[in-house]
Amino acid sequence: MSGKPHSLNGIGHFDIAGPDFGALQSFYSGVLGWQVTPRGPGYGMIATPAGGPDGALSRRKPLR
Numbered sequence: 001m002s003g004k005p006h007s008l009n010g011i012g013h014f015d016i017a018g019p020d021f022g023a024l025q026s027f028y029s030g031v032l033g034w035q036v037t038p039r040g041p042g043y044g045m046i047a048t049p050a051g052g053p054d055g056a057l058s059r060r061k062p063l064r
Contacts, residue, residue: 014055021059028057 018024021042028034028046036044042059 011053013053015058016055017058017060019059019062021057024057024059 025036025044029036033049035047036057038044044057046055046057048054
């Protein structure tokens with residue numbers, strides 16, 4: 001847990017999935033400044049700046 005306060009009506013956690021974990025990590029780190037901490041193959045926890053909700057990036061096969 002991040003220790004950030006929780007809002008009763010806000011977003012508490014989010015997950016973004018895609019086929020290329022490295023591309024997800026590079027894009028969101030570069031564009032939004034998110035810090036991604038790897039937690040296993042194809043999965044990482046996101047710490048957002050400025051008190052935003054925390055989340056995760058994960059590698060998933062495309063839906064067909």
